[in-house]
Amino acid sequence: MSDLALRIRGLKKQYPNVLAVAGVDLDVKRGEVFGLLGPNGAGKTTTLEMIEGLTEADSGEMEILGLNWKQNASEIRARIGVQLQSTSLFNKITPREALTLYGGYYPKARTADELLELVQLTDKADAYHITLSGGQMQRLALAMALVNDPELVFLDEPTTGLDPQARQSLWAVVRKIKSEGRTVILTTHYMDEAEALCDRLAIMDHGQVLTSGTPAELISQLALPSVVELSFEGRAPAAESFATLLGTPIDVRGDLWEIPTPDPKTLLPRLLEGAETHEIPYQQVHVRRATLEDVFLHKTGRSLRE
Amino acid sequence: MLLWRQFAMEWKLYSRDRAAMFWTFAFPILMLLGFGVIFRGGDAPRLSVVWVKPSQMAPKDEALLKTLEQFPTKLITLSPSEAESRWSKGETAVQIEPINDSFRMKVNSYLVAQGQMTAQVVQQAFLISQSQLQGQPMPKLIPVSMESPGHAKATNYAAFLLPGLLGMNLMSMGLFAVGMVNVSYREKGKFRRLAVTPLPKWIFLLGQVMHRLTVTLIQTIFLLIVGRLVFGIENQGSYLLLTVVMVLGTACFMAMGFALSSFADTSETYAAISNLLFFPMMFLSGVYFTLDAAPKWLQQAVIALPLSPFLKALRAVFNDGAALTTHLLGLGIVVIWTALCFGLAVKRFRWA
Incomplete structure (x- = not known):
């Protein structure tokens, strides 16, 4: 048995007006939580749909649990669990019924009670689906993705639109899934989610993987692992002339100047002195370590949620 | 087996949808x-005519009413004030009122189909009653019944x-x-x-x-x-x-x-x-x-x-x-x- 849950080479998908996926390579190891990170329209969902067998790839190689769609379609379906971006059920089906119904589609299925317990929906087991909150519906969708005791689980933006508390409880379930030894592939456009959940991740934009690795690796890949921030009251002023003077680029983002640097210790005195002389009306100075957000900004030239 | 479960689930969920059940089973x-x-019934529906009762019935009035009985009409006899209030409420399709030696007929413009038909019936009855008054015998009427065509x-x-x-x-x-x-x-x-x-x-x-x-x-x-x-x-x-x-x-x-x-x-x-x-x-x-x-x-x-x-x-x-x-x-x-x-x-x- 290969130690890869998923192996993809040169995956491509052309839609009428856009090359949605432009040659993607991915390796996902068994037992890890792998994140596909990128802004809306980066090609994450199309990539996932091709892996799940919902969309046919134009070209490329794909091995899922050592199987491929051409020869082993029903076996793949039996061994993967999928949570789509939105899961629509009948208004008047109960979580218990939905899990039993979908469990019946598979050769082996976990019991509804066990799954309800796992996603903490036991007290809503017999309530109509329509009466569940957004977070409860997402947890039910997650339970449905686990109904066949899958080895590989796909979660497409599992926490989009949820409040912080509901996100935390969903994260807890994802960690539990991992601890059961399953492989999880999820997409997200939340940096904190990727850092909190993923063992490894790939950053996608314009249908391509820009970089991949563990969160720590990605950050350390940056030549400029620290960021000095100057905050302003209201919008930050233009920074070109000051950047030239300082001899290092400044990113203006909202009410901040962000100055990535390999060496904040040398930069800071010069920066503060220059700011004093040129009467830059900043409020506060803050030095922090670079995050995935900075990796993304650095790789794509834009912020993740623009 | 799978098919049976799918079918049973369709029925289970359907039976919870009250609105669908109503429209499907109760509504028809x-x-x-x-x-x-x-x-209901095989008779022609009666066309109702409001008859404004005069203080004194003249022979021509008696003759008209008698002739109208031969037609599928339903006569509603009202006093002038009652007739007026019914008319103003818009409930009357046709109203007929004796005036001196003739009649006046009003047709409700909102109930034009029913009104026109009734008015024609009344016109016919009037012509027949006129000829009767002049001593001619009651002409034979064509019997009318309502039936479903071709069935x-x-x-x-x-x-x-x-x-x-x-x-x-x-x-x-x-x-x-x-x-x-x-x-x-x-x-x-x-x-x-x-x-x-x-x-x-x-x-x-x-x-x-x-x-x-x-x-x-x-x-x-x-x-x-x-x-x-x-x-x-x-x-x-x-x-x-x-x-x-x-x-x-x-x-x-x-x-x-x-x-x-x-x-x-x-x-x-x-x-x-x-x-x-x-x-x-x-x-x-x-x-x-x-x-x-x-x-x-x-x-x-x-x-x-x-x-x-x-x-x-x-x-x-x-x-x-x-x-x-x-x-x-x-x-x-x-x-x-x-x-x-x-x-x-x-x-x-x-x-x-």
Whole structure:
């Protein structure tokens, strides 16, 4: 048995007006939580749909649990669990019924009670689906993705639109899934989610993987692992002339100047002195370590949620 | 086994949908009861005429009233003030009032169809009463009775309406319970969710089709039972032929639902497309009334839509006990629609 849950080479998908996926390579190891990170329209969902067998790839190689769609379609379906971006059920089906119904589609299925317990929906087991909150519906969708005791689980933006508390409880379930030894592939456009959940991740934009690795690796890949921030009251002023003077680029983002640097210790005195002389009306100075957000900004030239 | 579970689940969820249950089972029966009772009996409906009572009845008044009795009119005798208040409320279609040696007749412009007809009857009665007053004998009147045209044994409106409602049921089943539902499943991603499971899709669709078929069967049986118990309507023809016609109609409208659903991406688009077929068929295909009074081209045009020939064949069997030999062309049209829609559905049906 290969130690890869998923192996993809040169995956491509052309839609009428856009090359949605432009040659993607991915390796996902068994037992890890792998994140596909990128802004809306980066090609994450199309990539996932091709892996799940919902969309046919134009070209490329794909091995899922050592199987491929051409020869082993029903076996793949039996061994993967999928949570789509939105899961629509009948208004008047109960979580218990939905899990039993979908469990019946598979050769082996976990019991509804066990799954309800796992996603903490036991007290809503017999309530109509329509009466569940957004977070409860997402947890039910997650339970449905686990109904066949899958080895590989796909979660497409599992926490989009949820409040912080509901996100935390969903994260807890994802960690539990991992601890059961399953492989999880999820997409997200939340940096904190990727850092909190993923063992490894790939950053996608314009249908391509820009970089991949563990969160720590990605950050350390940056030549400029620290960021000095100057905050302003209201919008930050233009920074070109000051950047030239300082001899290092400044990113203006909202009410901040962000100055990535390999060496904040040398930069800071010069920066503060220059700011004093040129009467830059900043409020506060803050030095922090670079995050995935900075990796993304650095790789794509834009912020993740623009 | 999988199919049976799918079918049972369809029924379980359906039985929780009160609104759907009402429209499917109760509504057709209420329609039959309502209209059947309103137009009960074989007599012509009485045309009501308000007669404003004069302080003193003249011979010409007596003569007119006596003649009116020969016509299918219902005389409502009121004092001038009562008549005035009834008129001002708009409830009177025709009001007649003796003035000196003549009469004055008012026709309600809002009830123009009923009013005109009544006014003509009154005019005739007036002419006859005039000639009687001059000593001539009462002319013979042509006896009038209300019957359903071309339906030898149908005795009342309920018997005409019942097959119409059976046709309506099939059409709603196909266009809404099949077509609309599948568009919304596709739109909301229910099909996609199924597509990632190993369930063969045909089992899902077949479970759905079986559910709709049993619903239609129960609907039909309910209507037949109520028609028989309340209005004494019986199938005049063979149950075999009735089944044949119903099966052809069911297949046609079900295929139409699947075919139409492939032309719409959203429920809104589907509603617009299906209404283009639904409303012309509902009003122009003889569900509630015959189109004998409509222009010839319109009658011929609606024959091209499947509901009209389907209902003609159904009524021939159900109301007249006829064979289907004279309806082969009509049933042929139904079969052609079925084949066309089925072909389109197979070719175009999309899961996502």
